[in-house]
Amino acid sequence: MLEEYGKTLRMVRKQKEITLKQLADGICSISFLSKFERGESDITLGLMTKILEKLMMNFDEFLYIHHDFQPDKLQQFFSAASTAYLNRDVKHLKQLKNEQLKKWKQYSVETYHYNALLIEVYQSIVDKDYIEVGVQENEILLLSDYLFRVEIWGYYELTLYNGTLLLLQPEMVILLSRTAYEKSARFRDYRKVNNAITSVLFNTIIYLLGPVNRFHEEFLYQREFSEFISYLEEITIPESNLMERLHLLQLKGAYDIRTDNKEEGTVKVRQAIQLLHDLDSTRLAINLEKYLLQII
């Protein structure tokens, strides 16, 4: 069968005008490298690491090229799910869910179960006819149980949680988001994962400000609001993350409005809207205006 990574390697090597001898030197034999490049043998992870290092290329970029400039499977799964969700494409969502359920049955690895659950959450939001709320409850608990148990949250856990957060109880969200922040700390310097953390924090704050306690007179989660804002401020240190900073401004405004500080809050949100207009991000500006009208 053989995935023929070697052929991609040969292409890259030729590009960089490096000979078999030069690349193999100190790593493996010339003849073997040739064999691998011709697709007549697989290669050990250890050797491949050294080879890519010499080529000044990392694994993901290499695999991206190998798969004809397509993102990896993990990425594809999350993109496919969120695209189908945004397009309200119920059919596609169902199909994606079935794929994951099938794998779950086949290997009984819970991960696939969680994946199916994520899509079920999307489905339940998009599809009005979908009323099997009872079924979900238990399953959602399974998911949050898992998230509590994991010691280190990576890209997968963060993205999974981000997608299902809306259906959880507020106490649960507060605890889990705090956990997410703490247990992903070691990824603070890994851009991709760190973006996922930021995303979780923003969604948590939005959740607290919005849907949860729309019907309460007073705002219940003042302390938590400050807590998560402070996490964000700690993470979003780079001055150049303007979008995140603007988002922060917006949420502070929304908070003011929610806690009967309407004037001050409106000023902040309007300022954010103006900033977006100044930078020609018109669609975002319009969305934010809608949001403002909604919360006033």
Add this chain to the structure above:
Amino acid sequence: MLEEYGKTLRMVRKQKEITLKQLADGICSISFLSKFERGESDITLGLMTKILEKLMMNFDEFLYIHHDFQPDKLQQFFSAASTAYLNRDVKHLKQLKNEQLKKWKQYSVETYHYNALLIEVYQSIVDKDYIEVGVQENEILLLSDYLFRVEIWGYYELTLYNGTLLLLQPEMVILLSRTAYEKSARFRDYRKVNNAITSVLFNTIIYLLGPVNRFHEEFLYQREFSEFISYLEEITIPESNLMERLHLLQLKGAYDIRTDNKEEGTVKVRQAIQLLHDLDSTRLAINLEKYLLQII
């Protein structure tokens, strides 16, 4: 020797509460997976790919964990170089250069030569006593020759070029930057590489506006300026890339100023400064003000 990736894999697998059997199922035998995880065998790239896929994790994240949450060697090289450059740490720069030269001699792979060159460029900017300009000229040409020959520019080529661009002749920069834009097109959806492209385009425009033709009465590169701005506008489509959008605004302002449209230009740059202040990016705002004073 064996890099013992297996031990990291075991950790990740335990985290996700997956058994050997479940993970191995359909990929390899249980006993082999166990052996690999105990560090008693290396593994084939093909198998590893399938295993990570099942764990919903990509290679880079896995290797990041494996190397105790340190970025990969490629990343480390560029960070080390640029940090030493920003800190004007001549000693460290020299050390880094020698490392690369040593590898160059050892394997006679030109890549290491280019790496050394990049650092030499940094060195020549930082170290006033460094006057061996003659030596560089030829070597810099070697580098640009290489860049012209490569068919696909990846993260390495883009970052390398970005660092050495300042020392090239304007005609060369224009040609190479255009090449960079065209030959990296297939990475348009790969965030990391795409950021590098954006960075190249910005630096090109800054170069055209600034250092090159400071002493000419009229601005020579109007057409090229528009060309590269249009590339940026094509790339920077996502409305949420505020920093890039702000940067664009700034450069348009600088262009106006350079082409005797002082008032209009100053307004644009001042607007950019104000935006930064609004978002508490004070240091960036101050830098931009300095820049403005300099070009007026």
Add this chain to the structure above:
DNA sequence: TGTAAAATTGTCATATAGTGGAATTTTTTC
């Protein structure tokens, strides 16, 4: 606490990753 079931490890067989050097092809050089 003992026992059954599940999960992991050990043992040995074999397929294949990887080596050294000769043979062939490609590139360079005059």
Add this chain to the structure above:
DNA sequence: GAAAAAATTCCACTATATGACAATTTTACA
């Protein structure tokens, strides 16, 4: 355009990645 040099492939051989199944350890459950 032929000879020399460099790069690659072929071939016979060795080391090790991987599989089948038995033995052992760990976990679950009464």
